[in-house]
Amino acid sequence: MRASCTRPNANFIGEHTYYTDGSGNRVHFGWVTNNGNLDRVTTTFSHELVESCTDPEGSAILGVAGTCSQGGWCEIGDVCSSASDLYGVTVQSFWSENDQRCIVPDWPADTYPYSGVQWTDILPANSAASWFTYNWPEYLFVVWEIVPTMPGPGGAEVTWRVQIERASGAYVTYWITATNLTNQDIQIEGRYSVLGH
16 A cells, blocks of 8 residues: 555455545556565455455355454455465465365466367368367466378378457467368367466
């Protein structure tokens, strides 16, 4: 908070809330105090951030009645008090209904790179075909290739292009179009390599 600002509740060290401007628009904002302790600032900030995402106006994802010891909105950060070090930054845990406990999520514990075959098919002579594969986390760096599985010496057999659809906030769909450059049907594999995140 700027030095000229005051806290509406002197007991709060951070808050997220909103107000309605003169045009009727809801303006969301958050604040945290800074007592000179970076761990406390990042713990409070992570608490307010996760709650502002899940309950920006005190009417969305709330804690079960009686699980909070404070007044006001009872949100997923209010029911948890533990903190963890995540890549050198101290953050507060929050309630996960899926896990039924307070968590500090991390990236999946994958080892990169990894690869595989998503599909196999026959690509007819001198033609193009398209496939799609969905629910890929948007944070992954994925490379696609189409590989003929039958020998075809003498020149290129196939070309491909990849297009990406942001299907939702967290997932993408890959649209892969392959073209058979030969006058014979060829068997192909749609292969992926996940290089990292």
